[in-house]
Amino acid sequence: MSDEIDTDMIEESLIVIDRACTEFKKSVLVRATRERDWQARHKADNVVVSFDAVRYAGHRRTKDLMLVELNELCQKLEQTIGWSCVNRPFDAAAYEQALETVMLAQGAVYSALGIFQPCHKLFPGMGLRT
16 A cells, blocks of 8 residues: 555546435436335435435545445445345436445545555456466
């Protein structure tokens, strides 16, 4: 890990994550509330809580906690995508879009912190060769 941290990139990543949360709320959370599907609303609320945890850790400038919260947010989104594919397939695309956005922001945060982690979403057609 590098000692120099690119705080501007982290701030931009937090803005991207915040926008992803806003879009997620507009689509999934509003629809679940309007349709009175409380199970879907509960799942969406859990994802929003994870978004909030990432934002809180980012604003507190706790880089280790932010990395943990980003990882947990990605895991929560992946789990909820699986649930959504079975129970609410029309919401799965919104969950997938949020996950893709968060994973790109996560790659930017790792880069800003000087940590190497391959981001496969940046180069989807390029395979890893050993």
